[in-house]
Amino acid sequence: MIKILLIVVAIGIFSCINATKDNAISTKEKINNNLQKATIPENVKAIFDKSCIACHSNAGNMAKMHVNFDKIYTNSYSPKTMSKKLKNINRVITRDIMPSKRYLKKFPDKALTDKDKKLVSDWINSELKKYNK
Ligand code: HEC
Secondary structure, X not given: OXXXXXXXXXXXXXXXXHHHHHHHHHHHHHHHHHHHHHHOOHHHHHHHHHHOOOOOOOOOOOHHHXXXXXXXXXXXXXXXXXXXXXXXXXXXXXXXXXXXXXXXXXXXXXXXXXXXXXXXXXHHHHHHHHHOO
16 A cells, blocks of 8 residues: 555656656747847848858858858857858848859849848847947
8 A cells, every 4th residue: 555655656756847847948948939039030030041041051051151040040159250240241241242143043032122131231230239249
């Protein structure tokens, strides 16, 4: 009888521990998601997804050495590197260097509109203020 009681108590304690673990994980995920959203707005991310991600992501080729948007989205660059990457992105976008002309000939719908460029540029400029504090 005591044995059964012990088993029941043990199961009870075990499921409590597991429930606490699950809660801890989901809270952490929530915080991470919020940080990501606060860092990069959906409308800016949509532009990178449309015009840059094909080459500049984990799945991409050499281009990801220059900029990897998977790392930008997940905030995986150090603050110093991130600020350099953002400045570079701003430069290639405002000077129409990226996406390359050759690529745009094949995929004209990937071109950034003036509105896209302004959205990205405004976001980068406000983001850079955080890094230059
Ligand atoms: C078709 C593939 C492709 C697409 C699409 C593309 N890139 Fe690139 N990008 C490259 C390659 C390849 C390089 C490295 C070679 C070079 O400099 O031309 C590069 C280099 C860069 C660099 C570093 C260049 C420098 O002078 O420091 C930046 C920044 C960059 N890309 C940003 C972007 C952004 C932002 C977009 C979207 C608006 C984009 N790229 C779209 C292929 C691409």
